[in-house]
Amino acid sequence: DTAVSQTPKYLVTQMGNDKSIKCEQNLGHDTMYWYKQDSKKFLKIMFSYNNKELIINETVPNRFSPKSPDKAHLNLHINSLELGDSAVYFCASSQGGPNGVFGPGTRLTVL
Amino acid sequence: DQQVKQNSPSLSVQEGRISILNCDYTNSMFDYFLWYKKYPAEGPTFLISISSIKDKNEDGRFTVFLNKSAKHLSLHIVPSQPGDSAVYFCAASATGGSQGNLIFGKGTKLSVKP
Numbered sequence: 001d002t003a004v005s006q007t008p009k010y011l012v013t014q015m016g017n018d019k020s021i022k023c024e025q026n027l028g029h030d031t032m033y034w035y036k037q038d039s040k041k042f043l044k045i046m047f048s049y050n051n052k053e054l055i056i057n058e059t060v061p062n063r064f065s066p067k068s069p070d071k072a073h074l075n076l077h078i079n080s081l082e083l084g085d086s087a088v089y090f091c092a093s094s095q096g097g098p099n100g101v102f103g104p105g106t107r108l109t110v111l
Numbered sequence: 112d113q114q115v116k117q118n119s120p121s122l123s124v125q126e127g128r129i130s131i132l133n134c135d136y137t138n139s140m141f142d143y144f145l146w147y148k149k150y151p152a153e154g155p156t157f158l159i160s161i162s163s164i165k166d167k168n169e170d171g172r173f174t175v176f177l178n179k180s181a182k183h184l185s186l187h188i189v190p191s192q193p194g195d196s197a198v199y200f201c202a203a204s205a206t207g208g209s210q211g212n213l214i215f216g217k218g219t220k221l222s223v224k225p
């Protein structure tokens with residue numbers, strides 16, 4: 001009955017590979033987000049989706065692309081992985097307000 | 112360019128005492144502030160928030176104080192319990208802010224010792 005779930009929890013891959021991280025929320029929230037927590041521990045917004053429409057797209061490389069098949073899912077696809085992509089990626093959802101619910105995170109390690 | 116700063120990376124407190132976590136911000140447009148708590152291998156969990164029209168908000172053992180003139184907020188935990196040991200993130204949002212507009216600090220790791 002997890003509110004926001006992410007898979008996988010850990011992801012280790014080689015440079016140049018393409019990978020995806022899945023996110024699902026069962027809260028009925030309208031908006032979902034992807035955050036990146038880098039090695040300096042900063043948590044920064046990457047994308048958000050509201051009713052299948054991208055409403056925020058921060059200056060992230062176009063190798064990153066969010067895909068939302070429905071309101072309850074927001075998956076993150078990453079092409080041509082680079083060493084600097086190693087981080088913890090958090091999915092979150094909210095119903096308009098700023099106090100969203102976060103998933104447990106996916107630790108991505110690029111070798 | 113850190114708009115939200117948590118200058119203490121860690122804090123150690125004895126159980127039963129008060130924990131005070133501090134946060135400074137630079138953007139005067141911020142009008143909503145939140146504290147999140149994060150345990151290892153879990154996502155951040157919303158703890159408490161405050162609007163800029165208030166200077167204090169209390170929820171049980173947790174109180175957030177906002178000093179707009181100093182661009183400073185603090186989270187007080189009284190009494191501290193071992194289960195409070197976690198990383199605490201301060202976050203801020205500007206007018207019309209949503210979850211996607213939040214700017215986070217780097218976090219402060221709180222250790223509450225029995």
